[in-house]
Amino acid sequence: MKSLAEKLVPPAVEKLIPYQSARRIARQTGNTGHLWLNANELESCCQYGDVSEGKNAHYNRYPDFLPHDIAADYQAYCEYQSNIVFSSNLETIAVRGADEAIDLLVRTFCQPGNDQILVCPPTYGMYEFCADAFSVNTAVVPLLDNFQLDLAAIETKLDKTSLVFLCSPNNPTGNVLHQQDLLTLLEASKDKSLVVVDEAYIEFAPHTSVVGLMAEYPHLIVIRTLSKAFGLAAIRVGFMLADSSVMTYVSRLIAPYPIADPSAEIAQKALSPAGIQQMEQQTKSLIEVRDWFSAEISELAIVEKVYASSTNFVLVRFNTQSSMYDYLISQGIVARSPANESSVKGCVRITIGSKASMVETLNALKKCA
């Protein structure tokens, strides 16, 4: 029987033969040798490329075409985080940030001018952006007033939808989607749409991860990143977790050398037991600062509501006539006003920084109150 991924994949991707980079051929054929003259690299390394303390002290060679070490380390981290053992058909790949995973999925499973994705705003803008950039239609089903899924409305659109993009915990609202709703959607979409859950902020609410559901729902894809709780936005490393039936097509489109060696080396350190422990401690401290800041600003007369957050930011609704985003800018504090969604109009999304940064922000808001 055909998998859902096989049913959805456009003909062009179905017959695509992956680009045969030198590293890919070497890995697939298992060919090894003592002279590597297959990739037009320099055999000697330049001084400026000899700066790494990592295992690859030189940068004259192309990286692995799919960096298996960090993918394996990330998989082990997910198993530890969700206290599960991955089934053998579940695969993990490293990508250049969660954003690349979103783009890859749209390009793998949607035919321009023909297929559609579905999003539930207010949510992360890249899903719709990637679809727009690839001439793929976007069906929009706004979140309900409590920022949860409008399941009835989503279900009416599944027949025509290739990919449903969900974000939990959600950006910019900060809340986690109800697990029961996700289960209902996974049941309803089984033979229709692939369901992508973007867990970029999962370290701030690890017990809510849907990774444990992947064995039962092979059409569930999870996106992760090292840019948030791990504090490594600059190295551009994210991950995609999916069933092999999905990954077989995604890996046809992936760039020949997706992760630069320096990034892979830093990612590997972050995913070591010591790195994970450090991340967990940082996350705990950040949550303390977030909850303190939320409680403090809730008391201000200018604040109508601070939405409960399971992330490293808070969404704040002010009751002022003038823009609080502009006011904060005038104080040298750059926050974010969420895109033009009616349900979050006038709200400001404030990233949680150090305690000192949040004290300064609180004082600036107090001045205005």
Ligand SMILES: Cc1ncc(COP(=O)(O)O)c(C=O)c1O
């Ligand atoms: C929900 C969500 N997904 C993905 C990303 C992008 O992650 P990355 O830096 O790994 O591309 C962000 C960044 O803000 C985000 O908020």
